[in-house]
Amino acid sequence: MDPILEMTNVSKSYKDFSLKNINLSLERGCIMGFIGPNGAGKSTTIKLIMNLVKKDSGVIKIFGLDNASERNDLAIKERIGFVYDENHFYEELTVQEMKNVIRPFYSRWDEGLFTKYVKDFNLPMHKPIKQLSKGMKMKFSLAVALSHHAELFIMDEPTSGLDPLIRNEFLDILQSVIQDEDKSVFFSTHITSDLDKISDFITIIHNGEILLSATKDELLEEYCIVKGGKDILKEMNREHLIGLKEHQFGFEALARNKRELMKRCGNSAVLEKPTLEEIMLYSIRGETRAVPY
């Protein structure tokens, strides 16, 4: 089966920033966490997927359809649910009025489902959007995204600025959505702890380049944080160490091939299981020395 989202050699240049040869693939039934620091190119990638900016080169296929073709544009957007990091709804309208503006454009709009989410999220239907809190605006955005039987959810830092309680609630909802194995989520964030809980795939982007893209389990199994004295560092191949940090007593770095390292170092080095945040931080720090995945 075709991936639900596939980007091949996609590039986009601005005066002071470039997205270079982005390649990624998202399968059906998966959540991909798209992580990177601010300004790494996450939003630009999402804008390219949503056709909000024009790519310079490459191909983006969504549901197997080329998103650059005007003919496919509507068919693709019918099947996408989006949540952006900021509110783009008309602030003067009430939740009800805004929903009524959006509803006619989706042929598969499910009013019953929307009403259910409104109840679940405690959304005040007759309140102007400008009077909603950031969390409420996000929930409204999510309710809209979930109410037209979308197959792909594109989320651009939806949890940034939300308090931990609402963030957690938001992630729970996403997780329940993905119970349907035909649906996928592309979730961009710089809060890596969000992804520990829900993601299947992790893609790290930095300075407009994909540093690595793999399943979360693969990353957590294959990578490790290695710490040791200077004598061990001399024996090791520095090429295999990512984001190497040397200090007075020794070193620490991220390394791939945990098993091989365990064999080679034995008890002379400490190997620790990394968190996603550590994988991101070390990868970014050692960007130039990172082993290509």
Added chain:
Amino acid sequence: MLYLIKKDILMQKKTIGLSLFVILLFSFTLSPMGTAGFAVSTLAVTYMLMLGASALEEKTNSDMMLVSLPIKKRTIVLSKYVSVYVYAAYAVLANVLIHFIADVLHMNSFGFPVTWQGVLGAVVAVSFLASVSFPLIFKYGYMKSRMANYVVLFGMVFGGTALVKYLTRSVDLGFLRDVSGGGWVGGIVPTALLVVLSCVLSLRFYKNREF
């Protein structure tokens, strides 16, 4: 398209209330101008609502949401042009109503005489203004094109009034009064062509715009 126009009206509930006050004010202050005053009143209110919608959209960068929805960019652009005539119809209707009430109450110095010439003049003026403003808004956004749009508005109100006065004195514009034939053609056809050209330009700009 209807939903997009409805949305523009809904989000300007307060501005529409304010526009009624503006129409009343103009009915009093511009009434000595007669038909020209009616055209200026209609133009000003239409322009106020037209730019008001664009300003509110820019405030939350709502284009990003609209373009992410399954809506053709052509529909978004066309709805803006159609909405201008909806605003103009509202302004004309409000003026007609005020004129009628003033008539009933024998307040002769209040309101404008609403004539076909006046309506035609207002439609031409509104079309011209929209035709110049929209391509700028679709290319640069409301904020960046705001200054240029104000220059066009004031140029048109003051320059246009002066031009009409001059032409009325020196050229026979009798054909414009002939609403059953040449007047309509002379006024509507070039305006319609201008609007079509402007639409094409706006659509081109909007399709190439990045959000």
